[in-house]
Amino acid sequence: MRYVVGAADDLPPGSSTIVYPEKVKSGIGVFNINGEFYALKNTCPHMGGPLCKGHVRGTSTAALRTDGMPEMHWVRDGEIVSCPWHHWEFEIKTGRTIFKSKQKVRSYPVTIESPEELERLKAGVETVPISVEGDAVVLEI
Template identity: 35%
Template sequence: MKAIRADELAPGQATSVMLEGTNVALFNIDGTFHAVENKCAHRAGPLAEGFVSGNVVFCPWHDWQFDVTTGVCINAPGVQVRSFSVSVRDGDVLVDVTGVR
């Protein structure tokens, strides 16, 4: 389903959007969009408000790190957040929150 217009999120930026009851963190990494659940696996911090370096977002609360392309936690082996498929069609960024990638 539509999350935002592609031109609403510049490269290097992130935002959050509520889709079908799921709080989604949306990232533009060098022009490619990625989406994970906006709820850190540690204590539910808002990942969309974290610092982004490359493909990695640092949770703003206690600095746990997640690869936004997969949801995999960098610093805690075996931990990850939900990751969603993203596509762009006619300038709209579409996120599939019904399935886990």
């Protein structure tokens, strides 16, 4: 099933939205990371929290300086979403936790469709009321 999220221009880099297709009651978060679109189920596998309503941020990593002392660095800014309930962190691009765990959030393929292509594919596409003048963001569910 295909679901039209909306115009790509309405979701600029660094932004996100949550959509509620009929088949996914909890919703799906759609994220634009530096012009690339990703989608995650809006359910944290830890305890079912609304994952995509959490903060989008980066994470820290440690490295040793030349003198052997540890130094912290902020990395991957805008690529990590943190569940608002218990702050479990997940990579938006893969749905995997940033710590060692088998837990993973379901991700969905996202494509960018031209208005002409979208018009051709309209049959069988669940849509929301939008006006698409440029390319559209479309989820495969």
